[in-house]
Amino acid sequence: KTSLDIASIRKDFPVLNRKVNGKPLVYLDNAATSQTPQQVIDVIVEYYHRYNANIHRGVHTLSQEATDAYEAARGKIQKHFNIAKPYEVILTSGTTHSINLVANGFSSFIKEGDEILVSAMEHHSNIVPWQMLCERTGGILKVIPMNQNGELIMEEYHKLLSEKTKLVFCNHVSNALGTINPIEEIIDAAHNVGAAVLIDGAQAAAHIKPDLQALDVDFYTVSAHKMCGPTGVGILYGKEELLKKLPPYQGGGEMIAEVTFEKTTYADLPHKFEAGTPNICGGIAFGAALDYMNSLGFENIAEYEDELMSYATRQLLTVEGLKIYGTAKNKTSVISFNIEGTHPYDIGSILDKLGIAVRTGHHCAQPIMDFYQIPGTVRASFSFYNTKKEVDVLVEGVKRARNMLL
Ligand code: PMP
Secondary structure, three states: OOOOOHHHHHHOOHHHHOEEOOEEOEEOEOOOOOOOOHHHHHHHHHHHHHHOOOOOOOOOHHHHHHHHHHHHHHHHHHHHOOOOOHHHEEEEOOHHHHHHHHHHHHHHOOOOOOEEEEEOOOOHHHOHHHHHHHHHHOOEEEEEOEOOOOOEOHHHHHHHOOOOEEEEEEEOEOOOOOEEOOHHHHHHHHHHOOOEEEEEOOOOOOOOOOOHHHHOOOEEEEEHHHOOOOOOOEEEEEOHHHHHHOOOOOOOOOOEEEEOOOOEEEOOOOHHHOOOOOOHHHHHHHHHHHHHHHHHOHHHHHHHHHHHHHHHHHHHOOOOOEEEEOOOOOEOOEEEEEEOOOOHHHHHHHHHHOOEEOEEEOOOOHHHHHHHOOOOEEEEEOOOOOOHHHHHHHHHHHHHHHHHHO
């Protein structure tokens, strides 16, 4: 039994009172974007009501208040992920931006024939930037394979590593399958051959509170909108010595020390990577989202979501012809499935008519779909504000959809 008071938590999320197509909303697309609690909405409203101003360069009160709040949020992020220094937190527009920043910077270091390893279960945002990097540099992209359960084949990973490996990229949790990858082992083994590691934490951070210093990871990325924060803001964590070596990604205001037409020198970290006016309100709200989730406790969240997932897995498997993709021992509350003889899009559309929000398609992870030789899946992803009753509504909806389609 969970120690969380789910009924009272649900009251924090105004959107959960909505009706969709005349039915109470059952929101099960949390892996794409989580909903926003009133506590975070209040922070956003307060910012625009009281102290909307540009940061870091203003002498006036509003600018100073906004700067203080933005930097306080950076401090909350630092503490939450146990990052050694505040300037190792680069505020970005989200995971995609963070990954491109690193991939772009590594163009200076990758030489022809150097190898970059990516896992077979990456989001497109963690494949395409590396392909672009390889095109620019002559680097070679190699893939860590996975098995039918949706787990990485670690023996193959160890075989792929060599002194040619310069970088390893892997998600902490797969968005399409929910698999929690053994990132400790991945990081340690890569370091043994002198390779740097970037872990994409976009899916993990809503369920797991990673200790980035203990992991000894080189880079880690997060998107706030998957953990009760707003869209358009996230972080790149990087170790100080690596961030210092990486060239800047974008040029502009904020990121310079001195500019003349002959030469420009760059600002210190983190500003070197924070060109232009950032998502100030978003950064502040990200801090508030972390406060909110920490007030519930990540262990409580994970325990309750596991309970929901086990229940949903058992119930869904009672539907005739239903197959679940991603049956790893270690997984978060994501269930990807298909029903024999139906198309995921049709199931998703019928569920929407019943007020149930799920995602259908390839989930920006086409190689996984190719691996299973399917066009896509229906994905239900659960958050701590979902209930067993909602799982029952989903299962009834899926049965109804199946009967309508077959
Ligand atoms: N990686 C993973 C594993 C994801 O789930 C997502 C979002 N679906 C991303 C990267 C990209 O995140 P964003 O769109 O916030 O940049």
